[in-house]
Every structure is written in structure tokens, then in C-alpha cells.
Amino acid sequence: MSVEKTVKLNSGYDMPTLGLGTFTVWQNPEGQMARVISAAVKAGYRHIDTAKIYGTEPLIGPVLTQLIESGEIKREEVFITCKVWCTDHKPENVKKSLEQSLKDLQTTYVDMLLIHWPMSYQAGDELFPKDADGELIHTEDDYVDTWKAMEECVESGQVRSIGLSNFNIEQMMRVYDIAKIKPSNHQVELNAQMTNKEVADWCKKKGMVVSCYAPLGSPGRPWKQDGEPDLLEEPVVIKLAEKYKKTRAQVLLRHLLQKGYVVLPKSVTETRLAENIDVYDFTIADDDVAKLDTLNRDLRVYSEPIAVKNPYYPF
Numbered sequence: 001m002s003v004e005k006t007v008k009l010n011s012g013y014d015m016p017t018l019g020l021g022t023f024t025v026w027q028n029p030e031g032q033m034a035r036v037i038s039a040a041v042k043a044g045y046r047h048i049d050t051a052k053i054y055g056t057e058p059l060i061g062p063v064l065t066q067l068i069e070s071g072e073i074k075r076e077e078v079f080i081t082c083k084v085w086c087t088d089h090k091p092e093n094v095k096k097s098l099e100q101s102l103k104d105l106q107t108t109y110v111d112m113l114l115i116h117w118p119m120s121y122q123a124g125d126e127l128f129p130k131d132a133d134g135e136l137i138h139t140e141d142d143y144v145d146t147w148k149a150m151e152e153c154v155e156s157g158q159v160r161s162i163g164l165s166n167f168n169i170e171q172m173m174r175v176y177d178i179a180k181i182k183p184s185n186h187q188v189e190l191n192a193q194m195t196n197k198e199v200a201d202w203c204k205k206k207g208m209v210v211s212c213y214a215p216l217g218s219p220g221r222p223w224k225q226d227g228e229p230d231l232l233e234e235p236v237v238i239k240l241a242e243k244y245k246k247t248r249a250q251v252l253l254r255h256l257l258q259k260g261y262v263v264l265p266k267s268v269t270e271t272r273l274a275e276n277i278d279v280y281d282f283t284i285a286d287d288d289v290a291k292l293d294t295l296n297r298d299l300r301v302y303s304e305p306i307a308v309k310n311p312y313y314p315f
């Protein structure tokens with residue numbers, strides 16, 4: 001079975017089916033972001049996933065500018081996804097947040113803007129605003145109003161397509177019902193041990209492209225508990241990597257691509273960046289797909305426990 005390198009969004013734009021995750025690609029060591037973005041572009045990546053909360057936009061902007069000015073890539077060849085953070089949900093703050101992202105990314109538009117989470121926190125400079133008792137300060141700003149402000153960003157030409165991230169089905173339905181511009185993308189935690197099937201099926205039914213974050217199960221997450229499984233160490237993944245003469249990561253990514261998803265693996269390692277995008281030249285047979293499907297445990301590693309008291313907490 002062939003997997004296309006791009007998928008058509010309901011907005012009419014093409015989204016590359018494999019993008020570079022940039023969460024935790026911090027400033028240190030100095031120059032890491034420049035090295036990673038340059039290596040990724042050289043390896044063929046044309047889709048970059050970023051967000052205000054990652055602190056990566058001011059680091060990505062100058063590298064992209066340099067790659068564009070040197071003629072390595074054209075702006076229109078790179079698909080940039082960014083996200084509106086929980087402290088920017090008030091409609092008047094959505095545009096402000098986008099304008100800061102555009103300034104940091106040194107561009108006049110982004111290809112995709114997502115509502116990062118359905119929860120809203122008190123607006124201001126603190127990304128996780130806390131009260132005197134150290135409790136996160138929630139607000140009841142409705143993401144439906146945030147969505148209407150996102151639509152205005154499309155109308156102003158600063159954003160090409162808009163979507164959601166980390167919403168549950170009921171929350172997606174509320175947005176879908178009022179939307180003048182229907183969401184074209186939903187970015188969720190999705191990998192072989194967290195299939196997120198009901199949410200993904202709902203999106204597919206509505207014509208929304210599903211992007212998988214943590215497609216490898218986020219093996220390097222600092223909060224990984226002892227004894228928690230590691231997808232890259234699963235015997236079935238090891239066996240299939242041997243069978244198809246590909247690496248374990250390639251098997252896991254291809255498994256998701258064959259289901260029609262977009263994948264967003266993150267790596268700061270040049271060999272892995274090249275490895276992770278080299279997934280378009282083999283097919284996992286149906287019976288082997290079924291073996292990988294048995295790895296599901298609904299194990300969510302990004303559950304955002306700090307926000308469980310928020311009225312719009314999705315899980």
C-alpha cells in the first residue's frame with residue numbers, strides 16, 4: 001500500500017504527512033535548534049510542529065529565515081503548525097498571540113493554527129498562572145469563542161487552516177456545530193499503545209486530518225515512570241523491524257501512516273531525523289498491522305494532570 005507524502009486538508013491546502021516535533025528541542029546546548037532544523041530540512045522535512053508553550057518559535061524563526069535566504073527552501077514549501085496556548089483563549093488575545101508567533105517565526109502567515117488544549121487559564125505573562133496556594137488559576141472562557149477568533153485569523157490571511165488539539169468528542173462537536181470554518185486538523189496523542197480510536201474515527205468521519213503526537217510513545221519524556229512500557233522495546237516491534245529490514249521507529253511510524261494519520265516524531269539526533277522520514281518505501285502487511293494493533297493499552301503519557309480541575313479538562 002502506498003502512503004502519500006501529503007494529505008489534502010478540508011481548507012484545500014496540502015499538509016505533509018510527516019512533520020518534525022520540536023517540543024523539548026530547547027536552546028541548550030546553544031545552537032541545537034539551528035542544527036536540528038537544518039538537518040531536518042536537508043533530510044527532506046517540510047512540516048514543522050511548534051507552539052508558544054515550547055519556547056521554540058523564537059529559535060525556529062531565524063533558522064528558517066536563513067534557510068530561505070540561502071535558497072535552500074522557499075517559505076511556501078514549509079508547512080508550519082503553531083498553537084494558541086491556554087492563557088490566550090480570550091478572543092482578543094488569540095490575534096495577539098498569533099501576531100507574536102508570526103513575529104518570532106519571522107513569517108507573515110502560518111499554515112495551521114490549533115487550539116492547544118480546550119482548557120483556559122488566566123491571561124498574562126505566566127504560562128501556568130498560580131494563586132497564593134500554588135493552584136493553577138483556571139478561567140471559564142469557552143473554547144467555542146476562541147474558535148470564532150481563530151476563524152477571523154483565517155479571514156485576515158494570517159493563517160491558512162485551523163484546527164484543534166487534545167479535545168474530546170463532545171468538545172469537538174460543540175466547535176463543529178458553530179464553526180463557519182470547520183476544523184481541518186486534530187492533533188492528539190496517538191501511537192501503538194494509545195490508539196485514541198474513538199476520537200480519531202470521529203475526526204475521519206468529519207473530514208478532519210488526525211496528527212499523531214508522541215508517535216513513538218515519547219520514550220525520552222522526563223516523567224517516564226519505572227516499569228512503564230517502551231514501544232521501541234516491544235518484542236513485536238523488534239521482530240517486525242527485523243522482518244522488514246527497517247528500524248523499530250520506522251515500523252511504528254509506518255504503522256500510523258498506513259492508517260491515514262500524519263505523524264510528528266521529534267528527534268535532536270541527525271541520524272534519527274533521517275531515519276524517521278525514510279518510511280515511504282515499504283508496506284507493513286495486514287497481518288503484521290494486526291499484531292501492532294494488539295499493543296494498545298490506552299496509555300496516555302500527556303495527561304496534563306495540572307489541569308484536572310478545569311471545567312474543560314478533556315480526559
Ligand SMILES: NC(=O)c1ccc[n+]([C@@H]2O[C@H](COP(=O)([O-])OP(=O)(O)OC[C@H]3O[C@@H](n4cnc5c(N)ncnc54)[C@H](OP(=O)(O)O)[C@@H]3O)[C@@H](O)[C@H]2O)c1
Nearest residue numbers: 021022023213214215216217218220249265266267268269
Ligand atoms: N499538541 C500537544 O499537546 C502535543 C503534546 C506533546 C507533543 N506534541 C508534539 O509532538 C512531538 C512528538 O512528541 P514527543 O517528542 O513527546 O514524542 P516522540 O516523537 O514519540 O518521541 C521523541 C523521543 O524519541 C526519541 N527518538 C526519536 N526518533 C528515534 C528513533 N528513530 N529511534 C529511537 N529513538 C528515537 C527522541 O530522542 P532524541 O531526540 O534524543 O533523538 C525523543 O526522546 C513533540 O515534539 C511536539 O511537537 C504535541
